[in-house]
Amino acid sequence: MNADKIDRLWAPWRIHYVRSNNKTKKCIFCYSQRPRTKKQAILQTRYSLAILNLYPYNNGHMMVCPKRHVKDLAQLKPHEVLDLFAALTRVQKLLVKVLKPHGFNIGINTSMVAGAGIPGHLHIHIVPRWIGDTNFMPVIYQTKVISQSLDQLYTQLRNAESKNSKRT
Numbered sequence: 251m252n253a254d255k256i257d258r259l260w261a262p263w264r265i266h267y268v269r270s271n272n273k274t275k276k277c278i279f280c281y282s283q284r285p286r287t288k289k290q291a292i293l294q295t296r297y298s299l300a301i302l303n304l305y306p307y308n309n310g311h312m313m314v315c316p317k318r319h320v321k322d323l324a325q326l327k328p329h330e331v332l333d334l335f336a337a338l339t340r341v342q343k344l345l346v347k348v349l350k351p352h353g354f355n356i357g358i359n360t361s362m363v364a365g366a367g368i369p370g371h372l373h374i375h376i377v378p379r380w381i382g383d384t385n386f387m388p389v390i391y392q393t394k395v396i397s398q399s400l401d402q403l404y405t406q407l408r409n410a411e412s413k414n415s416k417r418t
């Protein structure tokens with residue numbers, strides 16, 4: 251494969267995260283479950299929760315994780331695996347509804363060597379994609395969409411999720 255032909259999501263703002271993450275030992279997934287910060291989660295199921303990535307690869311980049319602090323899928327009980335993927339499905343539906351992306355990248359990085367930013371707590375990345383986003387992102391997103399819309403996006407997703415919860 252020719253490496254020049256690979257589309258890359260370019261997210262230079264992530265360097266702050268990559269640098270700062272080495273300094274802090276705090277697990278954001280456990281932290282976001284504390285009563286005071288609980289409202290930061292976009293949605294929660296019995297064993298899982300989903301939060302917005304504050305250093306996104308693309309608009310709407312979210313992370314879905316088990317509530318339990320475990321490193322790997324193999325450490326989850328079967329009911330936690332089911333719950334995690336049910337939560338992931340809900341997040342995907344929510345993102346479709348609110349942001350109308352053309353596709354998604356969904357993936358898990360386990361351990362530092364594989365690129366996990368928070369290697370101690372298993373999480374699934376879900377990144378909405380739009381046709382052509384790799385072309386205009388470096389120009390537009392860096393200054394506009396990402397910095398402007400995190401709060402807005404949080405409110406939009408939370409509102410959509412609370413409407414969904416009332417219906418079910």
Ligand SMILES: [Zn+2]
Pocket residue numbers: 277278279280281318319320370371
């Ligand atoms: Zn944790």
